[in-house]
Amino acid sequence: MDRRTPPQTEEGWYVLHDFRSIDWDAWRDAPERRRSQAIEEGVEYLASAERLEDAEAGDSATFSVLGHKADLLILHLRPTLADLDSLERQFEHTALAEFTERADSYLSVTEVSGYMSQEYFEDDAEVEDAGLERYIESRLEPEIPDADFCSFYPMDKRRGPDHNWYELPFDERADYLSNHGEIGKGYAGRVTQIISGSIGLDDFEWGVTLFGDDPTDVKELLYEMRFDPSSSRFAEFGRFFSARRFPPANLAAYLAGEDVPQEAAHPHGSGGHGHGHADSSTHAHGGSGGHGHGDSSGHGSGGPHGDDEDERVRSELEEIGVYAGQPHGEDVHAVVLYSAADPEELFEEVDGLRTNFDHYDTHVKTAVYESQDDEPDAETAIVSLWETDRAANTAAGFLAELPEIVRQAGDDEGDSWGTMGMFYTVEPEHRDDFVGTFGDVAGVLADMDGHRKTDLLVNRENEDDMFIASRWDSREDAMAFFRSDEFSETVEFGRDVLAERPRHVFLA
Structure with a gap:
């Protein structure tokens, strides 16, 4: 009798979906003093959880559940079960808990498996694909997306007489999941997810939590996936919970039956906190077929010199007429990856992703820049700009799945410091002058102490x-x-040939 070898798994943070029902009769009958105390202690509990005052890593968020199944969802991610256990009991000590009953709950743990990368589980193996390594990290230690809508459901793989997932060969299961993941890529920038395993922890085998600003995007994604064999033949689902996120500070409005603003739904709106890993990100609903989620955290100002040093650098550049912005050079969050793929084929892939990115109001720009270096190993850059850090993190994951990604700016050469001069928008009649001047400046740079490399890249869609x-x-x-005098002369030259002053983005 053949016995299938289960794919290896690695676990990350534990996840608790804590669903609460409110005793509305008791709430209405309670004296004002008691309700005020419940609101005060409830806000403090929820806000402190989102600020991670109880742990060094993790994430938390608060949601209003629609329908009869519950009223509140308190979602926690923490490194250990002990962390979750403490959070549960701490809530019971608040005055708010007196007006609630637990309607449901679900316990699980984030995981990656051999379906994603068998290389990752090989003894003493190192994952050479930086994008894949970041993607694995983002699945094990994710952030809760800053989205308005949340949908949670548990699921199993069928083990029936006609369709038994666990009787299939590994390669066949991997193909199913890969094809399933391709559907999710079509919803890049619109739907993100956290998938966690629950075999031995709860009633089903996995918990799936989907996030998006438009609930119909989640609906359309799940509807499309229903027709994929991975779901139609092999998936069984539990109850679905739909919820809207709100900041803890708006708990009083929620309990009063008023409109609940979703502004500042990001955990930082409740006082801010640093997640255990600032470079972690959620991933698109791509099952385990996708890989390679990077981030944009390396592009910020939080380098070893700190914010004061970064402010000093920006001020110095401002004095010589170079815009250095807050906090990433631009007033946006930048993701830059480099690929060794054919630029034309790469552009087609990026253009498809960009169409999906444009569904997000936070998307500023995504473009492909070709190196002017004639060397055979010259790399092509993909630059993506976003208004929020979380949106940039999500986009980085999809971009890292592009062909032949070799590195992400900010991740390579940790012993060095990088600066990118973006958006040198040249007046068309002066383009040749600009390129020639760059050649002269490159010659000066080559002789400067501490200089490693400088490259000029041009947007495929706009040579200026x-x-x-x-x-x-x-x-x-x-x-x-x-x-230096050479740079000052370059800035002066730029005033005559550029459509706008140069804008720089710094890499820590």
Whole structure:
């Protein structure tokens, strides 16, 4: 008798979906003093959980559940079961708990499996694909997306006489999941998910939590997936819970039956906290067929020198006429990845993703920049700009799945410091002058202490849109160039040939 070998798994953070029903009769009959105390202690509990005052890592969020199944969903992710256990009991000590009963709950743990990458589980193996490594990290230690709508459901794989998932060969199961994941990629930027395993922890085998700003996007995704064999033949589902996120500070409005604003639904709106891993991100609803989620955290100002040093750098550049923005050079969040793929084929892939990105109001721009270096190993850059860090994190995951991604800016060469000059928008009649001047400046840079590499890249769709990437041994080495006469002359030259002043983005 053949025995199937189960794919290996690795577990990350534990997940608790805590569904609460409110005793509305008791709430209405309670004296004002008691209700005020319940609101005060409820807000403090929920806000402190979102600020991670109880743990060094994780995430929490609060939702209003629609329908009869519950009233509130308190969603927690923490590194250990002990963390979740404490959070549950802490809630019971609040005055708010006196007006609630637990309507349901679901316990699970984030996981990755061999379906995603068998290489990851090999003894002493190192994952060479940085995008895949980041994607695995994002699945094990995810952030709760800053989205208005949430849908949760548990699910099993069928083990019936006609369709038994666990009797299929590994390769066949992997193909099913890969094809299932391709559907999810079509919803990039609209639906993200957290998938967690619950075999031995709860009644089903997995918990799936979907997030999006438009509930119909979630509906359409699930409807489309129903026709995929991975679902139609092999999936069984539990009850669905639909909910709307709101910040803890708006608990009083919720309990009063008023409109509940969803502004500041990001946990930082309740005082802010640093997630255990600032580079973690949720991923698109792609099952386990996709891989390679990066992030944009390396593009910020939180380098080893701290915010004061970054402010000093920005101020110095401002004095010489170079816009350095807050906090990422632009007043946006930048994701930059490099690929060794054929630029034309790469552009087709990026253009498909960009169509999905445009569904997000937070999407600013995504473009492909080709290197002007004639070297055979020259890389092509994909630049994606977003208004929020979380949106950039999500986009980074999809971008990291593009062909032949070799690195993400900010992740490589950790002992160096990088600066990118973006959006050198050149007046068309002066384009050749700009390129020639870049060649002269590149010659100066080559002789400067601490300089490693500088490359000029051009937007495939607009040859007047330039992108310059430099890397230095240290921040001070780069600043020495910015303070030099050669750079000042370049800035003066730029006033005559650029459509707008140069804008820089710094990489920690």
